[in-house]
Amino acid sequence: MIGILDYGVGNIRSIDNIIRKVGGSTILVKDLADLKNVQKLILPGVGHFASAMKELKSRNGDGLIREYVKEGKPLLGICLGMQLLFDRSEEGDAEGLGIISGEVKKFNLPPKLKVPHVGFNRVNFKSSKLMDEESVSNNKFYFTHSYFCVPTDAQNILGTTNYGIEFTSAVQTGNVYGVQFHPEKSHVFGMKLMKAFWEMK
Known part of the structure; x- marks a missing residue:
């Protein structure tokens, strides 16, 4: 069973x-009992970012996530959910969960490149x-974001993408993963990724 944090x-x-399409099953998680x-x-x-962290803390979602991660079970952060795994963001100058060391920065790109990406x-x-x-060698994923993650430790970088600059688009530390793109909007490659997460041991 995959839990989807509802905050x-x-x-x-x-x-x-998309999880159901790849044969998985889900449950909405609102408190520790749901885990x-x-x-x-x-x-x-x-x-x-700042608004999401406020919502998360108001429902004790930050504590729930940290307790879950301590158990060593797989967690996947998607889009803003990946950014929340980091220490801090320039968006609202807010603290994140601090599960992955680093910060979230706003794109500063040439005028010919639109932001958001x-x-x-x-x-x-x-x-x-x-x-x-x-x-790994042949994919396309759907993005929509104005901020990107900068991990302190390059070993946490699982994937990169080029949009004016090369930025981190996927991360991993232990059983914690994060993707900046939206698998649920990425057709066949998104389905492959979600199937792999569902089947992960």
């Missing part, structure tokens, strides 16, 4: 749909449990 921020229905039957957890997120783009993946060999 009022994120494309919960779309994520639920009893959860083997994996997804932290979704769209919108403003919206549309399909390639991810240069390292081999991992999230990506099969074919998708």
Whole structure:
């Protein structure tokens, strides 16, 4: 069973749909009691970093996530959910969960490149449990974001993408993963990634 953290921020229905399409099952997680039957957890997120952290803390979601991570079970942060894993963001000058060391910065790009970065783009993946060999070298994922993550430790970088600069688009530390793109909007490659997360041991 995959738990989807429900804290009022994120494309919960779309994520639920794609997991079911790849043969998985889900449950909405609102408190610690909901984690009893959860083997994996997804932290979704769209919108403003500081506002999302405020919502998360108001529901004790930050404590829930930290307790879950201590158990060593797989967690996947999606889009803003990936950014929340970091120490701090320039968006609202707010503190994050501090699970991955580093910060979240706003794109500062030439005028010819629009911000936010919206549309399909390639991810240069390292081999991992999230990506099969074919998708490591041949993929396209859907992005929509104005901020990007800068890990302190390069070993936490699982994938990078080029949009004016090369930025971190996927991260990993232990069993904690994060992706800046939206798998639920990325068609076949998003389905492959979510299937790999569902089947992860």
